[in-house]
Amino acid sequence: MELRQLRYAVTTADTQSFSRAADMLKVKQSTLSRRVMQLEHRLGIKLFERTTRGAEPTETGRVFLEAARRILIDVEDLQTTARAVNSGEHGRLTIGYCSSLMAGPLRLAFSDYLTRYPDVQFDGIEAGTEKLLNGLQARTIDVVIAPAGNEQSDVQTRPLWSERLMAVLTGENRLHENKRIYWQDLRREVFVVPSNGIGPNLANLLSARLSEQGYRPKIVIQDTSLESAISMVAVNRYITIATEASQGVTWPNLHFREIYDPSGPARLEFALYWREGNQNPALLRFFELIEERYPG
CATH class of the missing domain: 3.40.190.10 (Periplasmic binding protein-like II)
Structure with a gap:
């Protein structure tokens, strides 16, 4: 069963016409009609009553077509989510930090990111610098904000701010x-x-x-x-x-x-630490925000 077949059938139900559905989908009517018939044959049920006035869903067809419609909507949502994840607007970002969140630049940076990308799952881990950098190496943390001067091999760093x-x-x-x-x-x-x-x-x-x-x-x-x-x-x-x-x-x-x-x-100087090669799109968006607010 192909998604294209489901789309042909649902569009036919919406328009109650094979010809109008074909025009809307920009395919030949014969192609659309053949695909729908193949779907009916695979399912073993009749989806439409074909008359000179058009195509009207059968009682059995209506139940199937509603389920097919939900599947198509879910697929479109998945495609939208995939594009959003790829652009950094969805997904997950784990940030380790050891400074206070009561006020100051760390709180502002987090607040800006959460406001700009509300659909990203944002996980904050507060711990000591050593534990955070170990999490970075273990790939359980994407990026760490900690006092400067804790450089490690295979870890990139850039200055941030001072308090x-x-x-x-x-x-x-x-x-x-x-x-x-x-x-x-x-x-x-x-x-x-x-x-x-x-x-x-x-x-x-x-x-x-x-x-x-x-x-x-x-x-x-x-x-x-x-x-x-x-x-x-x-x-x-x-x-x-x-x-x-x-x-x-x-x-x-x-x-x-x-x-x-x-x-x-x-x-006290603070710096940003992250693993080389981490291409998490949500992290790249965070870098853009940091560069915008605290140019290096």
């Missing part, structure tokens, strides 16, 4: 009144950072900036999210650092103070 680094503390902290906080001001503080997401990157940054001869910063690692780590600062036992994106909500009794290097505000 200001903030010290998060209570109003009772000795640094609360400082107009500017420099890295050296943070020595002797106790920090709490999460074990997941951007936490390991923050812990490494604190160690690099605050370690000196005979001194290592006190860093408490908690198996929690960055948002929960920030909430723990309210007990006035720890402080933490975060990117400016974490200011997207109100944190009662907590203050965000920008951290400064000698050359200016301290920032």
Whole structure:
């Protein structure tokens, strides 16, 4: 049974005429009529009553023709979906990230993509950089947004954006009144950072900036999210650092103070990572959006 036969039969039913159906489909009437007869022979039923007035579906034919119509509609939908997948407007995209989604460029990028391509299944995975890059290599993740400086073989990368680094503390902290906080001001503080997401990157940054001869910063690692780590600062036992994106909500009794290097505000650089040869059309559309919003 051919789709063409179904289309000939359904069009004949719609027009109730072999000649009009042939004109509509731009085929010879003899060809269309022969194909419909072959279909009837294969099915073992009579689809049409043929009269001088045209072709009227039989009772049995009506049931079959309605089912055939649904099949043709499904096939057209499949073709439309296939074209949309090929153009990146359908399909699936899996993005790994470790930065906060409360505010900032990451949230804007995701929001833009979801608005522009609502029919793409968008899967977000929040985890530490190492786990995300392992997922990239295992082909369970299409693209990763993480701090720069994690290059690997067979992985492409491009710079994205940078976010200001903030010290998060209570109003009772000795640094609360400082107009500017420099890295050296943070020595002797106790920090709490999460074990997941951007936490390991923050812990490494604190160690690099605050370690000196005979001194290592006190860093408490908690198996929690960055948002929960920030909430723990309210007990006035720890402080933490975060990117400016974490200011997207109100944190009662907590203050965000920008951290400064000698050359200016301290920032954390982010980059895009993806496997070489990944031709997922939905990913290519994401690249177009990134290039549009954050030209390289």
